[in-house]
Amino acid sequence: MNTGVRMGDGARGVGVDALPQGSGSTGAENVSVSQYAPLPSAVSHNRFDTRTPLQQVFYWTPDQWEQFTCEWVRMRRDELGYLGVEIVGGTNDRGADVVAFMSDQRLNGVWHCYQCKHYSADLTLDDTLPEMIKPFVATLETSRTLPTRYTFVAPRIHPRLKDTVLTPAELKKRFLAYMDGRTRPVAALPSATREAVRELAVRTDFSMFWTVNLDEVLEVYSKSQLFASRFNLPPTGEPRKLLPPPVPQGNEARYLQKLLDVYQERFGVDITTVEDAFEHPSSGQHLGRQRVAFFDAESLRMYARESVPGDAYEELQDDVLANLIEVVDMDFPSGWDRLQEVLKASGQLVPTGSPLLTHLVSHFRNSQRKGMCHQLANDDKLTWCKGGCR
Known part of the structure; x- marks a missing residue:
């Protein structure tokens, strides 16, 4: 791996006890520094970052770029x-920073090599x-064995290098x-080694060499939950709407039982099943809303x-609890x-905390707040009837 030389050095008919049990809650030759420099409005470290990933990468160490790769x-x-992926980079890595092997023979079988280059300018053929x-x-x-694919991974790849790699015959000619x-x-190679390298290269298909830049890496990386954490960016998208299944599930059992206790206490009738609660003229609609x-x-x-x-969600639950x-510990009739x-x-x-928690709170509607109360009851962290639940 490069050492930083060039880059900045509604359900019925089901009793709670009978619920099915679930598994739980569900370019130019040289790139100017200004292209990497943070924007003047870049926020402090405890907020989301306004710099682009390329601008942030400028300040990474070579080891960070290797880990990212x-x-x-x-x-x-x-x-x-791949059966396995490992970092082997070091002072004597023999040009292999990250290796991915495709058989139990690992580096003695079929494998791919990723060489990480962290430069301030475009990676060139030289x-x-x-x-x-x-x-x-x-x-x-x-x-x-010789890797079947050898990929140079750098923040930026010079267009002429990319063009050359896209024509393996030309790349081979330039290497020879x-x-x-x-x-x-x-010149540093012993003459016998130099000749052996050349002979092996002549017999080798140079389509094994590839280049990948940051934009290409982000096509995959941006779909991972690591993306927001790695670049201190807010997550994207919206929560998907979930509708209560017609038949209550096993992961609802505890909070539903606590609601049945409330209904029985309030209405003075024997409400022992979800079916009883739905059939009662006062509790039926209430139970539907809680689900x-x-x-x-x-x-x-x-x-x-x-x-x-x-x-972040557990952090939010802890803050709410x-x-x-x-309030739960107060006296109520x-x-x-x-x-x-x-x-x-x-x-x-008004929950407070990390930037990621703050982002989560932006989706925290009133119905979800009420629902979290039932989640906490489901985990036996909140109870409504002082005598507890049956």
Whole structure:
């Protein structure tokens, strides 16, 4: 890997006990620095970043670029049939920073190599020719096989380098001419090794060499939840609407039982099943609304899981619980009154925290706030009737 030389160094008929059990809650030759420099309006580190990924990459270390490349390669693991992806970069990596192998033989079988270059200017052919020697030498001096694909990964690739790599015959011609010259990387090779490298190169299909720049990496990387975290950007998209299934699921059992206790206490009748609650003239519509709210909250949970890195949703739940528990602990005439006051209080909360949590709160509608109360009840963190639940 380069060491920074060039880049900045509604359900009925189901009792709660009978619910099915689920699994839980659901370019130019030289690039001016101004193209990388942060915008004057760039925000501080504790807010979302207004700089583009390319501008942020300028300040990365070579190791960060290598780790980023490895993450991208792992995202393509199934697509390309990789059994494993590892970072092997170091002072004696023999031109292999990130390796992806396609058989149990690993570097002795079929494998791909990713060479990471972190430069401030476009990666050029002159930069890559010395590196192209390394896989041939490694094949001659070690038990490694020649990689079937060798990809240079850099923030920017010079157009002439990309054009040359797209014509393997021309790339091979340029490499062989380079091996016939007396540049320092070539002259440093023992004559026998130099000749062996040239002979191996003559027999090699140069379509093994590829180039990838930041824009191409982001085509894949931007679809991952790592994207927002890596570049400190707000997640995109909206939570998908979830409708309550006609038959209550196992992951609703606990909060539904607590609602049945509330209804029985309030209406003084034997309401022991979800069917009883739906058939009662007063509790039926209320129960339907609570299930809708619960699944609205579940949709936000799923959105956070798919779009926001880390535990932002759990952080939000903790913040909400810390406020609502004080309301729950107050004295109320009945569980119904306690439930209504907690639901009311949830709509008045202003959760605070990390930028990602703040972004999540922007999707936190009143129905989802009420639904989170039932999620917390489902986890036995909130209870409405002081005597508890059956």
